[in-house]
Amino acid sequence: MLRTHPRLRAVLLRCAQAIPVVVGVVVISFVLTRALPGDPAVYFAGVMADEASIQETRVAMGLDKPLPQQFLIYVGELMRGDLGQSLTSGRAVATDLANRLPASLELTLTALLLACAIAIPLGVLAATRPGTWVDHLCRVIVTAGVSLPTFFTGIVLIYVFYYLLGIAPSPLGRLDFIYLEPEHVTGFYLIDAAIAGDWETWWGAAKQLILPAGTLALFTLAPVARMTRAAMLTALSSDFIRTARAAGLSRSRVLYGYAFRNALLPVVTTLGMVFSFALGANVLVEKVFAWPGIGSYAVEALVVSDYAAVQGFVLAMALLFVLLNLVIDLLYTAIDPRIGFDSK
Amino acid sequence: MLNVRNLAVSFQTRRGQVDAVRGISFDLAKGEILGIVGESGSGKSVTSYALMRILDAGGVIRAGEASYSGTDLRRASERNMRDIRGREISMIFQNPRAALNPIRKVGHQIEDVLRQHGRATRQDARTKAIAALEAVRIKDAAARYDAYPFELSGGMCQRIVCAIALACDPKLLIADEPTTGLDITTQKAVMDLVRDLIRDRGMSSILITHDLGLAAQYCDRIMVMKDGQIVEQGDPVQIFSDPQHAYSRKLVDATPREGESIRSLLPPEERKALIPHKVHPRPLLEVTDLVKTYQGKSGPVHAVRGISFRIDQGQSVGLVGESGCGKSTTSEILVRLLDPTSGTILFDGQDIAGIPAQRFVKDPRRADIQMVFQDATDSLNPRHSARQTIAEPLRRLGGMGGSALAARIEELAALVGLPLPLLDRFPHQLSGGQKARVGIARAVALNPRFLILDEPTAALDVSIQAVVLNLLVDLRAKLGLSYLFVSHDLHVVRLLCDHVLVMKDGAIVEEGPAHRVMSEPTHPYTRELLAAAPKPPARRIAAA
Numbered sequence: 101m102l103r104t105h106p107r108l109r110a111v112l113l114r115c116a117q118a119i120p121v122v123v124g125v126v127v128i129s130f131v132l133t134r135a136l137p138g139d140p141a142v143y144f145a146g147v148m149a150d151e152a153s154i155q156e157t158r159v160a161m162g163l164d165k166p167l168p169q170q171f172l173i174y175v176g177e178l179m180r181g182d183l184g185q186s187l188t189s190g191r192a193v194a195t196d197l198a199n200r201l202p203a204s205l206e207l208t209l210t211a212l213l214l215a216c217a218i219a220i221p222l223g224v225l226a227a228t229r230p231g232t233w234v235d236h237l238c239r240v241i242v243t244a245g246v247s248l249p250t251f252f253t254g255i256v257l258i259y260v261f262y263y264l265l266g267i268a269p270s271p272l273g274r275l276d277f278i279y280l281e282p283e284h285v286t287g288f289y290l291i292d293a294a295i296a297g298d299w300e301t302w303w304g305a306a307k308q309l310i311l312p313a314g315t316l317a318l319f320t321l322a323p324v325a326r327m328t329r330a331a332m333l334t335a336l337s338s339d340f341i342r343t344a345r346a347a348g349l350s351r352s353r354v355l356y357g358y359a360f361r362n363a364l365l366p367v368v369t370t371l372g373m374v375f376s377f378a379l380g381a382n383v384l385v386e387k388v389f390a391w392p393g394i395g396s397y398a399v400e401a402l403v404v405s406d407y408a409a410v411q412g413f414v415l416a417m418a419l420l421f422v423l424l425n426l427v428i429d430l431l432y433t434a435i436d437p438r439i440g441f442d443s444k
Numbered sequence: 445m446l447n448v449r450n451l452a453v454s455f456q457t458r459r460g461q462v463d464a465v466r467g468i469s470f471d472l473a474k475g476e477i478l479g480i481v482g483e484s485g486s487g488k489s490v491t492s493y494a495l496m497r498i499l500d501a502g503g504v505i506r507a508g509e510a511s512y513s514g515t516d517l518r519r520a521s522e523r524n525m526r527d528i529r530g531r532e533i534s535m536i537f538q539n540p541r542a543a544l545n546p547i548r549k550v551g552h553q554i555e556d557v558l559r560q561h562g563r564a565t566r567q568d569a570r571t572k573a574i575a576a577l578e579a580v581r582i583k584d585a586a587a588r589y590d591a592y593p594f595e596l597s598g599g600m601c602q603r604i605v606c607a608i609a610l611a612c613d614p615k616l617l618i619a620d621e622p623t624t625g626l627d628i629t630t631q632k633a634v635m636d637l638v639r640d641l642i643r644d645r646g647m648s649s650i651l652i653t654h655d656l657g658l659a660a661q662y663c664d665r666i667m668v669m670k671d672g673q674i675v676e677q678g679d680p681v682q683i684f685s686d687p688q689h690a691y692s693r694k695l696v697d698a699t700p701r702e703g704e705s706i707r708s709l710l711p712p713e714e715r716k717a718l719i720p721h722k723v724h725p726r727p728l729l730e731v732t733d734l735v736k737t738y739q740g741k742s743g744p745v746h747a748v749r750g751i752s753f754r755i756d757q758g759q760s761v762g763l764v765g766e767s768g769c770g771k772s773t774t775s776e777i778l779v780r781l782l783d784p785t786s787g788t789i790l791f792d793g794q795d796i797a798g799i800p801a802q803r804f805v806k807d808p809r810r811a812d813i814q815m816v817f818q819d820a821t822d823s824l825n826p827r828h829s830a831r832q833t834i835a836e837p838l839r840r841l842g843g844m845g846g847s848a849l850a851a852r853i854e855e856l857a858a859l860v861g862l863p864l865p866l867l868d869r870f871p872h873q874l875s876g877g878q879k880a881r882v883g884i885a886r887a888v889a890l891n892p893r894f895l896i897l898d899e900p901t902a903a904l905d906v907s908i909q910a911v912v913l914n915l916l917v918d919l920r921a922k923l924g925l926s927y928l929f930v931s932h933d934l935h936v937v938r939l940l941c942d943h944v945l946v947m948k949d950g951a952i953v954e955e956g957p958a959h960r961v962m963s964e965p966t967h968p969y970t971r972e973l974l975a976a977a978p979k980p981p982a983r984r985i986a987a988a
Contacts, residue, residue, distance in 0.1 A: 348525075
């Protein structure tokens with residue numbers, strides 16, 4: 101079976117390659133958090149603590165044991181799905197992440213969808229009409245997108261749409277207090293509300309989402325549009341496009357069936373990169389819009405050396421990246437038949 | 445059927461307007477095969493793109509008329525043109541692998557055309573596409589339907605391109621350099637196929653090529669183009685035997701063919717007396733049982749299977765074979781850029797096969813064995829001027845510097861006929877022939893004794909090829925060089941070499957003196973190669 105299906109084998113092989121990466125991630129996230137400056141025992145023992153009570157806290161937190169032993173304990177707990185207790189929120193880190201990760205993902209994914217919906221057609225149009233107003237518009241938007249920092253665009257959008265025009269709701273979190281949270285299924289409010297058939301709440305969540313997603317979209321749009329334009333230009337000047345034209349294929353067939361599918365590969369690569377830095381850029385947007393996401397959680401935990409929370413965050417993000425890269429590589433195999441034969 | 449009157453095409457570039465085609469006129473009758481022959485930049489491809497109205501951005505038909513069976517090709521709407529393309533006039537291109545969509549099954553690419561022109565419906569498209577594949581004599585067509593271009597050989601890809609072009613029974617087929625880059629036996633197979641299909645269907649055809657010999661063999665009429673103009677047209681035999689225009693005479697002269705000498709490739713006024721080169725019957729290079737095996741995914745790949753040969757001092761040996769026969773691997777091993785799996789290479793009596801390729805650069809014999817590469821453009825560093833390129837080996841291996849270096853570079857430039865002002869130009873500012881000269885100057889800079897020439901003229905126009913081949917012959921006599929000349933062009937090998945090795949599947953199937961192998965080949969493969977080479981008609985009036 102595997103011998104006769106080289107592509108299936110390549111896919112399975114690629115999935116297997118993710119395993120050592122995950123192991124490495126666990127080790128690194130552990131070591132990194134231990135290397136952070138500051139002694140959490142001092143912090144959590146309180147301002148009035150003396151030597152003895154700090155030592156007591158340290159033993160209680162398990163920080164007096166040697167590092168390898170701490171690591172073994174950590175891995176053992178990880179196996180049971182226990183990421184430890186967050187010292188700031190007082191809840192299990194796993195619960196915190198489960199609450200906050202969907203918020204961040206919903207924001208980032210909406211932003212990316214928005215960015216793709218604008219950037220890809222814009223890039224295609226710019227490539228088919230180089231030197232025209234569409235091309236120049238594309239260039240202006242791209243330049244603006246990369247040069248404006250997200251916290252600035254965020255604040256400008258709030259100023260215009262909330263303060264001046266009054267169209268947008270107050271930029272405070274995922275849902276206005278007049279709505280009830282939809283029942284937790286996926287943690288994505290838009291999806292959960294749709295499942296519940298509660299369109300009023302859906303609309304409320306969408307209204308809250310649109311400004312932060314727009315801010316992030318403006319930032320991520322630039323590389324996607326640029327790459328689409330460049331990849332389309334390369335594809336359109338290929339020999340096979342000339343063959344297709346000489347065979348009398350219609351313009352849309354040549355453009356979308358032939359050129360665009362070939363241009364997709366670099367675009368997908370860029371999307372993967374954009375997604376990862378959008379998750380990073382999230383922190384600022386989350387702060388500006390008081391979005392209860394994973395970025396602001398991590399920053400707060402980092403400030404107080406909340407080991408378990410930071411570790412959980414790093415691990416969750418790393419796993420997300422591993423998953424993302426896996427998805428992108430699998431997408432390649434779907435788009436390009438040449439992959440899977442070349443790989444060793 | 446096709447009438448072209450005063451057609452002019454120009455391109456808008458940053459440096460202003462460039463006239464690619466300057467007012468050409470010709471007619472094409474039903475059932476006729478017309479050859480358009482010219483060197484790069486002559487406007488021959490642009491003419492065909494203009495007829496199909498698929499010029500690249502910036503290209504416009506500036507003047508003239510072109511009509512096909514009463515349709516005005518210049519003024520027809522884009523919608524009408526789309527119906528004409530593929531259904532009435534279709535094209536096949538050079539570099540067939542790139543001419544196919546790399547990520548679409550070939551069967552689907554044929555279906556696209558069939559359905560575009562309403563020749564097939566969703567239900568019967570597959571059957572009709574397979575029929576189109578069978579029409580171009582593809583074996584096991586149903587299995588090939590699901591193949592992607594990268595899974596097929598170059599010749600097979602060109603058949604697919606033909607299948608796409610002929611799927612909708614067009615009346616006119618334009619073939620733009622259809623066999624450039626293909627092996628000589630594949631070239632013959634593809635050209636024979638195209639000719640048969642055209643004859644069977646009563647189609648007309650325009651064959652665009654740089655190879656006068658190929659055009660003469662397959663065309664009813666030949667048109668010679670230069671700088672966007674037709675300089676001569678007529679019967680192929682007549683053009684070959686008695687070319688009227690100076691340019692077509694030059695082109696005919698430069699086309700290598702039987703019974704000519706290397707000097708006769710050049711125009712008569714440039715034919716200097718040939719200095720004979722001396723062959724000493726002392727071996728310079730002795731190769732014994734050379735083997736190279738690569739570890740492939742599906743078992744070992746035997747690139748070279750135990751070959752043995754000898755090159756005497758001053759001798760030129762031709763290594764002939766088709767792609768994949770192991771000739772490039774052999775030359776890379778000999779130039780010591782690749783380690784053999786086993787075997788010995790005695791250079792001047794000492795084994796150099798045992799020295800790892802990575803350390804050979806430190807060996808004193810590095811300077812003795814040099815190479816001229818196939819692609820003059822790709823083998824030059826685009827960031828280095830000609831002077832820096834030539835200086836590189838002198839500085840690194842020769843330890844030269846200062847005024848001695850400058851003097852040696854100018855001496856070398858004079859030796860290879862590169863004008864001194866060109867020394868400070870970068871590769872993109874040089875022509876193909878000039879780049880070839882830079883490559884040769886770099887190779888001979890350290891006074892090597894043995895030079896490996898890997899298809900040094902494959903990418904050059906024939907008139908430039910003639911000049912470069914003559915330069916190589918002169919250098920050989922002046923510097924007492926021994927050559928290993930790797931080529932697929934038997935005519936060229938005969939002109940340049942004393943001895944020939946014919947390679948197939950990693951083994952030498954025949955060897956012997958060049959004139960003997962060419963005139964009385966003993967191995968069937970050599971006979972096949974010779975039969976596949978285009979045979980241009982001889983010139984009746986042999987120039988002095």
